[in-house]
Amino acid sequence: xxxxxxxxxxxxxxxxxxxxxxxxxxxxxxxxxxxxxxxxxxxxxxxxxxxxxxxxxxxxxxxxxxxxxxxxxxxxxxxxxxxxxxxxxxxxxxxxxxxxxxxxxxxxxxxxxxxxxxxxxxxxxxxxxxxxxxxxxxxxxxxxxxxxxxxxxxxxxxxxxxxxxxxxxxxxxxxxxxxxxxxxxxxxxxxxxxxxxxxxxxxxxxxxxxxxxxxxxxxxxxxxxxxxxxxxxxxxxxxxxxxxxxxxxxxxxxxxxxxxxxxxxxxxxxxxxxxxxxxxxxxxxxxxxxxxxxxxxxxxxxxxxxxxxxxxxxxxxxxxxxxxxxxxxxxxxxxxxxxxxxxxxxxxxxxxxxxxxxxxxxxxxxxxxxxxxxxxxxxxxxxxxxxxxxxxxxxxxxxxxxxxxxxxxxxxxxxxxxxxxxxxxxxxxxxxxxxxxxxxxxxxxxxxxxxxxxxxxxxxxxxxx
Amino acid sequence: xxxxxxxxxxxxxxxxxxxxxxxxxxxxxxxxxxxxxxxxxxxxxxxxxxxxxxxxxxxxxxxxxxxxxxxxxxxxxxxxxxxxxxxxxxxxxxxxxxxxxxxxxxxxxxxxxxxxxxxxxxxxxxxxxxxxxxxxxxxxxxxxxxxxxxxxxxxxxxxxxxxxxxxxxxxxxxxxxxxxxxxxxxxxxxxxxxxxxxxxxxxxxxxxxxxxxxxxxxxxxxxxxxxxxxxxxxxxxxxxxxxxxxxxxxxxxxxxxxxxxxxxxxxxxxxxxxxxxxxxxxxxxxxxxxxxxxxxxxxxxxxxxxxxxxxxxxx
Numbered sequence: 001x002x003x004x005x006x007x008x009x010x011x012x013x014x015x016x017x018x019x020x021x022x023x024x025x026x027x028x029x030x031x032x033x034x035x036x037x038x039x040x041x042x043x044x045x046x047x048x049x050x051x052x053x054x055x056x057x058x059x060x061x062x063x064x065x066x067x068x069x070x071x072x073x074x075x076x077x078x079x080x081x082x083x084x085x086x087x088x089x090x091x092x093x094x095x096x097x098x099x100x101x102x103x104x105x106x107x108x109x110x111x112x113x114x115x116x117x118x119x120x121x122x123x124x125x126x127x128x129x130x131x132x133x134x135x136x137x138x139x140x141x142x143x144x145x146x147x148x149x150x151x152x153x154x155x156x157x158x159x160x161x162x163x164x165x166x167x168x169x170x171x172x173x174x175x176x177x178x179x180x181x182x183x184x185x186x187x188x189x190x191x192x193x194x195x196x197x198x199x200x201x202x203x204x205x206x207x208x209x210x211x212x213x214x215x216x217x218x219x220x221x222x223x224x225x226x227x228x229x230x231x232x233x234x235x236x237x238x239x240x241x242x243x244x245x246x247x248x249x250x251x252x253x254x255x256x257x258x259x260x261x262x263x264x265x266x267x268x269x270x271x272x273x274x275x276x277x278x279x280x281x282x283x284x285x286x287x288x289x290x291x292x293x294x295x296x297x298x299x300x301x302x303x304x305x306x307x308x309x310x311x312x313x314x315x316x317x318x319x320x321x322x323x324x325x326x327x328x329x330x331x332x333x334x335x336x337x338x339x340x341x342x343x344x345x346x347x348x349x350x351x352x353x354x355x356x357x358x359x360x361x362x363x364x365x366x367x368x369x370x371x372x373x374x375x376x377x378x379x380x381x382x383x384x385x386x387x388x389x390x391x392x393x394x395x396x397x398x399x400x401x402x403x404x405x406x407x408x409x410x411x412x413x414x415x416x417x418x419x420x421x422x423x424x425x426x427x428x429x430x431x432x433x434x435x436x437x438x439x440x441x442x443x444x445x446x447x448x449x450x451x452x453x454x455x456x457x458x459x460x461x462x463x464x465x
Numbered sequence: 466x467x468x469x470x471x472x473x474x475x476x477x478x479x480x481x482x483x484x485x486x487x488x489x490x491x492x493x494x495x496x497x498x499x500x501x502x503x504x505x506x507x508x509x510x511x512x513x514x515x516x517x518x519x520x521x522x523x524x525x526x527x528x529x530x531x532x533x534x535x536x537x538x539x540x541x542x543x544x545x546x547x548x549x550x551x552x553x554x555x556x557x558x559x560x561x562x563x564x565x566x567x568x569x570x571x572x573x574x575x576x577x578x579x580x581x582x583x584x585x586x587x588x589x590x591x592x593x594x595x596x597x598x599x600x601x602x603x604x605x606x607x608x609x610x611x612x613x614x615x616x617x618x619x620x621x622x623x624x625x626x627x628x629x630x631x632x633x634x635x636x637x638x639x640x641x642x643x644x645x646x647x648x649x650x651x652x653x654x655x656x657x658x659x660x661x662x663x664x665x666x667x668x669x670x671x672x673x674x675x676x677x678x679x680x681x682x683x684x685x686x687x688x689x690x691x692x693x694x695x696x697x698x699x700x701x702x703x704x705x706x707x708x709x710x711x712x713x714x715x716x717x718x719x720x721x722x723x724x725x726x727x728x729x730x731x732x733x734x735x736x737x738x739x740x741x742x743x744x745x746x747x748x749x750x751x752x753x754x755x756x757x758x759x760x761x762x763x764x765x766x767x768x769x770x771x772x773x774x775x776x777x778x779x780x
Contacts, residue, residue: 414727449549450741452746
């Protein structure tokens, strides 16, 4: 009897305790949910005129210094800054939000101005079926629109001629060289200016100094942005509204692929690992975007190269002799067509993309695409990179010589390379580049057709599914 | 891919109730009318949710998918069917389900039967251990496995190196993906199902097993001849739910797609393809057509399994 009683008390106690824990858990979850909500919604906001609707601006974490610089220059600005992931790596946050809002109506807290890290996004979001971006032609002065370097505004121009974004920093590619390592291995030999000379240096490293690198094939962007785009290989050329030309048999594609294959560098001096994972002190030289000069080589950081080491040279000329280069990253300022005050939103985007208060070292992480801001930007980098005059000249020429035949499209060419070819070229033994051109072209053509494009190609396997 | 923790097959519920009643013995039964009202009351909640969150979206999807320029038509079905990505997406999921469902069924049933022969305290420990990986479902498991599959960081690097995998892009090569997702799904789901199967085994009347033992049945004979047939419906039930969950595979490939910067394609599974069409290309009608395809496949398989497995029959 006593036993039964005590056990029943114990059971009751246990039950109570369990219920208590359950309540605690629910409270915790509720708090966590509330906390998450605050993190998303509660961004610095509201200036003097709290009654007026603030301008809503979406930026990524790398653009937080822009916010600080802007608010310092305009302390009473009525702006609501919202952090999001910048649409990075084809995550398509803007695409999914816009698609929903186009069905349900645009909410009052929809962004007016957005920073987008994906150069190919603007044309997709600015054309059918989206049509959600403001045509800046009637808001931004012609002189300003013409002030961006080279062909950089081509990724902000729709096939019908609307200007639907402003470029932030240039992401043109240069040849980053570590002159200390280069002279150690190659003496006073000149820095390569052609792909074959560049790749031959890699071949020399393979046997004489294994472990030292001339780049990597380990990322989705390594081959298509660094080699194919920069060699005028026509795999992503929009020739008209909704029409794309893809020709993997072009000599501009096969030439560079054969050169890579002949060098035997893949998996050796062209590392299998991502360029961001290799030891920066082992990189003799590498083709990369302007911003990679600090990001890849971790200039000045522990484990990276010391300040004043890396020097930018022009990227190797295309196998057809053209002095062009590719492009990787950068960023765009987008203005929503649904903004309640389009002229204010457009003026804000123009300020962010062109003002020397924003486009300066310490705020902006790359060379301003707006030419007028470039000299001051480059001169304040004298301590970061070696040989400032060479670096400066290479940067400016690169920013103006991006080949415009690699068009902005609604799919990520890097992701297609990553899912179709990356495993093969990082395999053991690696597949040849020449064997990868056709599957890559087919992958691109499939994405194009999925997005509603008509694919034209002299190669039957590409033009017909 | 969540496993409902308290699932009861209709006629099993009856047997549970019968068992409870028998154990309660002479205690007075509540009046039938009251219990029936309470039953309706509780079911009503579910019915409301089912209509709002299950049936209504399905009808909306069917309406979207069938709306064509000239009224009603199959244009969106034909359109999506002709996408290059369409057939491979279904093939991927079929390969994944083949490996996953077979391995899950074999291991779950075998482990549950084994655990059931152990002493109560030991078996509790084992069930807990089996269940642990299930605590990391969906997104969390994808992140953990991403780490496990990275040759430079994985504690099991030596296994990956044995396959000549030096970098993550080698492990997540296109041909390996269905195995990778099957491994993820197995460890996320198997533990929960072992616990459920164990519950089902506990429903087998003690006298039946004792009778078999007295008749000279050894452990294996008891397991395969007595216990296995009695939990067959539960196995079918597991297959129905798992097939539906597996054919809608989404979270794992989607997270790997982002984490590998696109090496796992964003249209690997049919559900991903539907998401991509809707939210990357703003083509909701095509997306709805793919979703309806998935619904139809899931329904057909469920009907076959329920019918062949005699799931709703009361013996």
